[in-house]
Each structure stands twice: as C-alpha cells, then as structure tokens.
Amino acid sequence: MRTQPSRPITWNLSTIEWLLLGTIVCALLGGAYAFLAGQNIITLILALAGFVGIFLVMFSQFIFRARRVSSTRYGNIKITPLRRGPLSTLKTQWNLLILKLRYRRKDEQ
Numbered sequence: 001m002r003t004q005p006s007r008p009i010t011w012n013l014s015t016i017e018w019l020l021l022g023t024i025v026c027a028l029l030g031g032a033y034a035f036l037a038g039q040n041i042i043t044l045i046l047a048l049a050g051f052v053g054i055f056l057v058m059f060s061q062f063i064f065r066a067r068r069v070s071s072t073r074y075g076n077i078k079i080t081p082l083r084r085g086p087l088s089t090l091k092t093q094w095n096l097l098i099l100k101l102r103y104r105r106k107d108e109q
Helices: 015-037 041-058 088-108
Strands: 072-074 077-079
Touching: 015 041
Parallel strands: none
Antiparallel strands: 072 077
C-alpha cells in the first residue's frame, strides 16, 4: 500500500483574516495575563489592541476596499463596471416594482 506524502500547512489568509486572528490572540493573552498577574499597563495595551482590531475588522469593507475598478476592453468596446453603493440594491428593487406596476396597468387597459 502506497502512502501519500503529507502536505505542508499553508496559511493563505487575507489581511482581514490575519487582523481578526491577531485580535483574538490579543484578547486571549490580555485576559489570561489579567487573570494571572492582575490588571496593569500590559493588559491595557492588549485590550486596546484588541479593541482597535475589532473596530478595523468591523469597518474593513469601507476602509480596505479597492478604490477604483479599471475598465476593460473587449474588442473595440470599452466595458466599465457599475459602481455599487450601499443603496443600489434597494434602488434596483424599487425600479423593478415601478416597472411591474406600469406593465400591470397596461395589461388592465
């Protein structure tokens, strides 16, 4: 029976995942140190690092997103991606509802 060689473990994590992992480690170390040695400046620093990390993870979609998507060329046509905002889905649903009501009125006439 042939055995397969084991693969090395790879840590292919994104920036946000590394930040979240660091935040969890800071929180665990801060809590353990506060339990064992009591509250002091080290626990304050670890708690602040954990708080800042959680804050950055929460708002990472707005802080770390790509600023501009470039246009691509397809033959002689230049394709520019749509800019999606926080309310674009709601606006699309509203426009579909208006169109549906408009077609419903035409069918009734």
